Amino acid sequence: MTATLEPNFLQQVAAPDLPAPRGPLSEAVVEALRGGPLRPVDPAGAEPYGDDLQLALHCCYELHYRGFAGVDAEREWDPEVLGLRRELERVFLAALRADVEPGENVPAEVDALLVEPVGPGVRGVSHHLQREGTLEQLREYVAHRSIYHLKEADPQAWAIPRLNGAAKAGLVTVEHDEYGSGRPERMHALLFAEMMTELGLSDAYGAYVEHVPGETLAEVNLMSLCGLHRSLRGASVGQFAMVELTSSPGSERLVRGMRRLECGPASIRFYDEHVEADAVHEQVVRRGVLAPLLEAEPELAADVVFGIRASLFLGERMGERLLGCWDRGETSLRMPLAPGRP
Amino acid sequence: MAEPGPTRVLLTEEGPALISGPVELELxxxxxxxxxxxxxxxxxxxxxxxxxxxxxxxxxxxxxxxPDA
Known part of the structure; x- marks a missing residue:
C-alpha cells in the first residue's frame, strides 16, 4: 500500500461541494443552497428521470446525509427547500407509479427474484463485467455505484423507527451487518472506499456526483424518497429486499470479472463479502422482515411490491445506460474518469 | 450477543441452515x-x-x- 496524505474514509468529515446544475430545477436548488433566494420553478413537465430533476432531488436529499461544504446544516429543515423537494418527489413518484405495474402478491414477487437467469442470453452489467468488460468499464461501474455504497445502508436506516416489533429487529440485524457488526473496519462503505482507492478512484464522499447521469442518481433517490416518507415504508422494505435478494449472484459475477481483470485484494474483497453476506441477508429479509411486516400490516403488500418493482425498473434503466454506452464504445459517465494510478 | 437459552438453528426448506450467533464449523x-x-x-x-x-x-x-444460439 502506498502512503497517502488523504485522511482514510472513516476519518473523512468534509462535506462535498455543491455540484454544477444541469437545468432550471437543479439550478434553483443549488442557487438557494448557496444562499440566494429560491427562484420559483415548476417541476411539472420536467423529465422525471432526467439529469436536472434527479440532481435537484439528490441535492435536497443530501442535506439529510452529509450536507454540502459551506451550506448551513439547518437548511435541512428550510421550508422552501422542503416545499420544492415535495414537488420534485411528486413528479418522480407519479412517473414511477405509471411505469411500474402494480401488484400485491409479495411471495410471488420474491419467488421470481430468487430464480437466477443463466446462459449467454442474459444481458446485465455484472454478466458483461464477468465475461468481457474492460478494467475501465469496471472503474466506471464502481464510480456509478459509489453514490450509494459510500453511504451503504444509510437510506434504509430511515425505515427503522417506522417499523415495529419483529420486522424492526430483522431490519436492524441486516443493517448491523452492513455497518460492520460493531467493527468500523468492516463497514461495507469502508470496504467500498478501499476498493475505490485500489482502483485509482477517489474515495471522497460525493466525488463522482458530477460524473454520474440521472439514471444513477434516480436509483439512490428512490431509496431516500422511500426512507424519508413514513407513508412509503413498505416501499422502502421492498427496495431493500430487492437489493438483498438479488445481490449475492451478481456479486459472485463481479468477483469473477475482477479476478479475470487481475484486480487487487481490496477490490475483490468488497464483492466477495457480499456473496456470503447477502446469502444470509436474503434469508433474514424474507423470514425476519417481510413475513412479520406483512403479518402485522398486510395492507402494505402493494407498497412492498411497488418498492421491489420500482427499484428493478430503475436498475434496468441504469443497466441499459451503461451497456448501451459501452456497446457504442463510449463512456457511461458524463465525463471520462481521470486515468487510474499504475 | 449471547441469547438466553440454547442456540437456535433454523433448517430452511430450499437452502441453508440458519444459525444465530458466531459459529465455528469443523469439516x-x-x-x-x-x-x-x-x-x-x-x-x-x-x-x-x-x-x-x-x-x-x-x-x-x-x-x-x-440470440445466435
Whole structure:
C-alpha cells in the first residue's frame, strides 16, 4: 500500500461541494443552497428521470446525509427547500407509479427474484463485467455505484423507527451487518472506499456526483424518497429486499470479472463479502422482515411490491445506460474518469 | 450477543441452515471455518462454491440462450 496524505474514509468529515446544475430545477436548488433566494420553478413537465430533476432531488436529499461544504446544516429543515423537494418527489413518484405495474402478491414477487437467469442470453452489467468488460468499464461501474455504497445502508436506516416489533429487529440485524457488526473496519462503505482507492478512484464522499447521469442518481433517490416518507415504508422494505435478494449472484459475477481483470485484494474483497453476506441477508429479509411486516400490516403488500418493482425498473434503466454506452464504445459517465494510478 | 437459552438453528426448506450467533464449523478434514455474523447460513445442499457457507447456489436457474444460439 502506498502512503497517502488523504485522511482514510472513516476519518473523512468534509462535506462535498455543491455540484454544477444541469437545468432550471437543479439550478434553483443549488442557487438557494448557496444562499440566494429560491427562484420559483415548476417541476411539472420536467423529465422525471432526467439529469436536472434527479440532481435537484439528490441535492435536497443530501442535506439529510452529509450536507454540502459551506451550506448551513439547518437548511435541512428550510421550508422552501422542503416545499420544492415535495414537488420534485411528486413528479418522480407519479412517473414511477405509471411505469411500474402494480401488484400485491409479495411471495410471488420474491419467488421470481430468487430464480437466477443463466446462459449467454442474459444481458446485465455484472454478466458483461464477468465475461468481457474492460478494467475501465469496471472503474466506471464502481464510480456509478459509489453514490450509494459510500453511504451503504444509510437510506434504509430511515425505515427503522417506522417499523415495529419483529420486522424492526430483522431490519436492524441486516443493517448491523452492513455497518460492520460493531467493527468500523468492516463497514461495507469502508470496504467500498478501499476498493475505490485500489482502483485509482477517489474515495471522497460525493466525488463522482458530477460524473454520474440521472439514471444513477434516480436509483439512490428512490431509496431516500422511500426512507424519508413514513407513508412509503413498505416501499422502502421492498427496495431493500430487492437489493438483498438479488445481490449475492451478481456479486459472485463481479468477483469473477475482477479476478479475470487481475484486480487487487481490496477490490475483490468488497464483492466477495457480499456473496456470503447477502446469502444470509436474503434469508433474514424474507423470514425476519417481510413475513412479520406483512403479518402485522398486510395492507402494505402493494407498497412492498411497488418498492421491489420500482427499484428493478430503475436498475434496468441504469443497466441499459451503461451497456448501451459501452456497446457504442463510449463512456457511461458524463465525463471520462481521470486515468487510474499504475 | 449471547441469547438466553440454547442456540437456535433454523433448517430452511430450499437452502441453508440458519444459525444465530458466531459459529465455528469443523469439516471432516479438520478444517475450521469461523463466522462472526449475527446469523450464519450454512450450506445444506452441497452446491455452494464456498462450502460450508451458503452462497445462494441453491437457487433455481433458468437458462437463456443467446440470440445466435
Amino acid at each position: 471432516p478434514d479438520g478444517t475450521r471455518v469461523r463466522s462472526d455474523r449475527a446469523v450464519t447460513a450454512v450450506c445444506h445442499c452441497r452446491r455452494s462454491k464456498r462450502y460450508p457457507i451458503c452462497d445462494a447456489s441453491h437457487r433455481r436457474k433458468v437458462r437463456q440462450e443467446g
